[in-house]
Amino acid sequence: MNSFQRISDDYWDRILRPRSPWWKLPVREIWEYRDLILLLFRRDLIAVYKQTVLGPIWFFVGPLFTVAVYTLVFGRVAKLPSDGLPPPLFYMSGILLWSFFSSNLTAITGSLVQNASLFGKVYFPRLVVPLSILMSSLVKLGIQALMLLLLLGYFVLNTDFSWKPGLSLCLLPFLLLLLSATALGLGLVFASFSTRYRDLNHLVGFGMLLLMYASPVIYPASFVPASLQPFFALNPIAPILEAFKSGLFGLPFSLWTGLAYSSAFALFTLVLGLMAFQRVEGRFVDYI
Amino acid sequence: MGAALFVDNLSKEYRLGQQNARRWLGNAMLSAKQNPETLIKALDGVSFGVEQGEVLGIMGRNGAGKSTLLKLLSRITAPSSGQIKQKGRMASLLEVGTGFHPDLTGRENVFLNGAILGMRKAEVRQRLDEIVDFAGVSAFLDTPVKRYSSGMYVRLAFAVAAHLDPEILIIDEVLAVGDAEFQKKCVDKMKSASAGQGKTILFVSHNLAFVQALCPRAILLEKGQLKADGPTADVIQHYIQGGQSAQSSLTRKGTLQAELHSRQMYNEHGQPAALIQQGQPCSFVLEYHAKQSLEQVGVALGFNDMGGQRILSVWSEFQQQRFSFKPGMNTIRITLPAMKLMPANYTLISYLTSNGLVVEEVEDVQQLLVVAPALKEGFAAPSLNQGVFNDEATILLETPNT
Missing domain, CATH: 3.40.50.300 (P-loop containing nucleotide triphosphate hydrolases)
Structure with a gap:
């Protein structure tokens, strides 16, 4: 035993200690498991439509129905304005990014609890699961973006709607980055706490519903009355959605400070999320 | 290394x-x-x-x-x-x-x-x-x-x-x-x-x-x-x-006119052991404390495999033997000339009967591990895949008379 004690720490490849420091992200290890990220992502995409007749078409069905219902309820019945755009286009563009954000956040929040049995049997960097979720959401977003383009083509060809995208459409990758970082950051914070307090899973599902009504998905930002603007400005998602719509349809965009706020918020939550996750990663299996 | x-x-x-x-x-x-x-x-x-x-x-x-x-x-x-x-x-x-x-x-x-x-x-x-x-x-x-x-x-x-x-x-x-x-x-x-x-x-x-x-x-x-x-x-x-239940915590069933007081297994060298090599002799010593004198006493040991299946029973009845117990301590020694069970672990169950009635039945009296015999280099050791018992046999190559 003493002979083992005398071996210097440099000899060992790995030393497992009670806690790993919160700033030490296992980046190299995650990189070594990159194939697992890809395979989990593939599993998520494939398993969804195995043994279904329509297969991948189901990815389109959800958003299409949502757009149809929104057009009917919010456009026709409630007569909410749509920034002068054809309502289906307006709703579609909002739903696209919003559902990317909310489904991501919800899935990442639940990812630790849902995969508890897997985590209880084998080790791999736990961050692999949220990252694979992020990836499959991005691909789903890509697929659904195709649908937006088809819808756009339909309106351009069949109505007098003319499509003039703005220069700020180039910001799209950055906007997606912001949404991803916010979803990942917040998701990791919630996931970390939900290992102890399942209440969070319920809270997030409910919170997402509320947050959607506080975001310019079914109404344009310009529709928010001045008295509520200070509260509206607190929502870090709103400027991102607005920026996307204004870029896509060449509408004026004035929420630049809002976008700066969203960026700061994204960065902050991402760091916070990684820290919280790192803190529970080693031990959450014990009490999940 | x-x-x-x-x-x-x-x-x-x-x-x-x-x-x-x-x-x-x-x-x-x-x-x-x-x-x-x-x-x-x-x-x-x-x-x-x-x-x-x-x-x-x-x-x-x-x-x-x-x-x-x-x-x-x-x-x-x-x-x-x-x-x-x-x-x-x-x-x-x-x-x-x-x-x-x-x-x-x-x-x-x-x-x-x-x-x-x-x-x-x-x-x-x-x-x-x-x-x-x-x-x-x-x-x-x-x-x-x-x-x-x-x-x-x-x-x-x-x-x-x-x-x-x-x-x-x-x-x-x-x-x-x-x-x-x-x-x-x-x-x-x-x-x-x-x-x-x-x-x-x-x-x-x-x-x-x-x-x-x-x-x-x-x-x-x-x-x-x-x-x-x-x-x-x-x-x-x-x-x-370490796993032997304390004497007091054994589960006993029966009339309990006599109770198992101690039990010990001995290997071929007569030393207390829990491991027995296949093919070697071994013995079990059971000490019973009788509250009264008992007649027509039968003693048995059952060997169960890990699945709880009875593999072997050693019973005084099979040997056409019955004993008389005096009040106080009575010691039974059961000797097997050769352990024939295949290498595995077994649980022993003890039975004591008198005039055909069960005086005491004790589950999990003892754990026993049978290990493979030391064979010459290169020969296959007996294992559970080949059955439950390994009996002695004489195997000859008969050369035809010329």
């Missing part, structure tokens, strides 16, 4: 009880020190080292801390204190088939499972044929695994894990799966991994015969502490003796 693993003063505590609002509020008001009874120590200051290429058996009863130790070793959860130092890649077969998705095909699952266990895609592709051969499911490779029989499923899962190429391999009870033929395949795989490729193996099993056959060295855990560390035969001895 250098060191492969060093477990240094390792402890793990668990908190008992449910997480709810009351606990949450309680924690805010009371510190953990004020209600320490909710903490249990699953592992308590365990230290041991393993050299490269060594096969170490890890033994202990349920709740002794084996599973906790394995979880810590395979990084599933972090220790409360102490540390674990590892050299080389480590993989564990704690539960095979982890992450199998029923809707994915065998092939897809092999890749997914391989990746979960830490293999790169290219490595899996390289070994795919070997894995599929080992599992014997080549015809069903593109069938969703939910259509597999449970045997196929387990074999495929084990095959993936067995073809990992770690320097340190943790194996837990997986040999309990599959039929005898598949088990043999697994044991061979393990042997070649340690002997041929210098792999370090940590082997956990309740099957003492497997541990005895595979591991030169073993450690014993008891209530989270390291109780023994040394040659497997010694540790098994320790394990069996």
